Amino acid sequence: MSIQWYPHIAPFIANAPMFGFADVKLATTVAKAGGFGFIGGGYDFRPESTQLSTLDRQLAEARAVLGVKDEPLPLGVGFITLQPDGFIANAIPILQKHQVAAVWLSFPQADADHGALIQAIREQQDWDTKVFVQVGTVAAAKEAIRQGVDILVVQGTDAGGHQWLRGASLMSLLPEVRDLLSEAQNTTTAILAAGGIVDGRGAVAAMGLGADGIVMGTRFLATVECPAPSAMKQTILSSTDGGVTTIKSVRHDVFQSTDVFPRQYDGRAVIGINYQESEAGVDDDEVIRRYNEARQAGEDQRRTVWAGSSVGSINAVLSVDDVITTIRQEVRAVINRIRTVV
Template structure:
């Protein structure tokens, strides 16, 4: 198969209950809840619940995930436990210890249809996780597929070698965390498709595009680039089903010109004290008072103190709005 030939629609085979083109909400931890994911799935998209990053046995995040999945079952009125849940769960994987032992059993119990992995690091890659998913799939007759979010061709190659079924090709316009050194989806999607052809995997691995897609125009463009579907994150934040604070939603619908109103930087994590992220990744967020102060030369410690004080006082203005 050459890069110009059409790939069979793998996504329709794996998820026949979804529309063409395939549309998913991004796995956004803290934002993509059972309510959002089931609303997307009910509309014949593919919903994802954000599952977090703490894979210790019985961690608070995993307990919450179990209850979110139970809630999703009840919202979709799927009561038989052996019946599949037509949605997925996504994870942030730079600390993968415990995933195989503690996460996979929860996902199997709820028979989710997709598992999304993103942000691995060198030496802590997805290979053991994907192998375990594949082995459990065979052993249990569990119809589940692995999605891996990638921001470079190198990451895409690794994901394919490790057994990913679907690549979520994330361009630098994306809201939230992403590869610090990346490219736009417009460059990456064709490059990743060429890679699949070169690896002889174009009929086995599907590609969906993410990053800056908000409407039909972006979706059509992604299909034109060779994607089989799209993932949208920011677009779903200002919805009734999303638990984002009102301040975040109001800001998102009022700002224009994303090129000048958002910025890709590691500073956002510094302000909100989540700068434990590996150096390979940064994030795109709305330029707010914290970033403006940083640009004027304010020290990180003073900026963090201001952020914490505002939050303590219930003031949302310094909140980081990934978008």
């Protein structure tokens, strides 16, 4: 099975545009390994945004790394759209200049907020790009379909990082979103599954639920090429039983003073020192003070480790190439095994 626009990537595997972690190196390595690479573009669209100037530089570098000259750049950029002011004026020109092949939008203030951005992307001359929108509820999926999304990224609550506060796992969410498209006889919009997929078993399960391909975040965090600190990768490797050792909460952002997301979202992360101290009764101001003190001392142990509930199945830091090649082999093996039991 493949997605009509990417017949050469089958099964379709993309890295999530994890801001701060999915950089040009990770994205181009994913592309070279035969997947679809995303760079995390951030959330600040002001003219003076250093996130946008960094993105501009990374996209130029990606062209050089991939040896792409006149053709579109076969990569995507993901944005967090909770403050969309400036996106049209300041982000779109950079994306168009580099002829980026895909734009991923996630986490708007209200489900309807992406309409104007999608329209502005579509109106650009000389730039053909695909629009991905990440959704965590059936209502958000409906809205994105109405706004003309090309690829719906259906995010279940096993996902690492930010997500819908009230949601469901892929097991319940994905079939319902697939039915929306089937009932509307919509055969053009594609669906990707995100949330808890770390190997071929999860990939086949997602496709069984109705996905055309998969997105992984946490699995790509624990790769050689990901710029995440090694302490973060080690936390993922040593965590098992993710339903117990990770938790969906708005508290992770509170502790590290990144609580800027609207209340319709929270985030899944490993339960770390901050969370444990808070549960033991230490008040928020003191947890935040300890967090800042550790940061200033250059220590990573209080940093939030955003990670999905499948951490228990990630047991080694692998190269991106190994992750993608192994998943492709596992997908074939799992399908063969299923044939023996049906």
